[in-house]
Amino acid sequence: MRRTGTTRRGALTTTGALALGAVLTGCGGGDDAAGSGKPAHAAARAERALREKAVRDGGLLLARYDLVAEAHPATAAGLAPLRAAVGEHGKALAPPGAKGPADGAGKSPSAAPVPVPAGPEAAVRELAAAERRRADAYTEALLTAGPELARLLASVAAAAAAHAFLLTGLAEEAAA
Known part of the structure; x- marks a missing residue:
């Protein structure tokens, strides 16, 4: 005898079809209705500003990594791969055609140096907190970014969250 009514398979199929429809609807073109190009120009300016801020913030974070590694040489080996990432x-987020060292190989941005805590554990924990803030900021920026930049920001936010996790473990090792 055949069952009537809603089955689990039918409900999942319907839910999947609705989700796919919502995704496809959200991925429509970003053309403005008037055809003036002004909204596209404003979006390009906003994206460039977002990229420039991300590169500046990344440069400041690189400087913090350098300060911690310099103040606590025992942590340098653990910090090196994270700093490189x-x-x-910074290279990936740099606006197209940007000039200057986006890889952190050159001079760090001139900002007031943040004092490094005396203990390696506290210094690495501060780096972990900075990475968490970076992940949160990039996640928030996803709301206003275009599709290409949003994918990049999501990847960098995930990496920053992973860095925070790894730095927390490194801080625990430094305490031991």
Whole structure:
């Protein structure tokens, strides 16, 4: 005898079809109705500003990594791969055609140096907190970014969250 009514398979199929429809609807073109190009120009300016801020913030984070590694040489080996990744994020986030060192290989941005805590554990924990703030900021920026930049910001936010996790573990090792 055949069952009547809603089955689990039918409900899942319907839910999947609705989700796919919502995704496809949200991925429509971003053309403005008037055809003036002004909204597209404003969006390009906003994206460039977002990229420039991300590169500046990444440069400041690179400087913090350098200060911690310099103040606590025992942590330098653990920090090196994470610092290198932050430099790569700076390259990826740099606006197209941007000039200057986006990889952190050059001079760090001139900002008031943040005092490094005396203990390696506290210094690494501060780096972890900075990475968490970076992940949160990039996640928030996803709301206003265009599709390409949003994918990049999501990747960098995930990497920053992973860095925070790894730095927390490194801080615990430094305490031991």
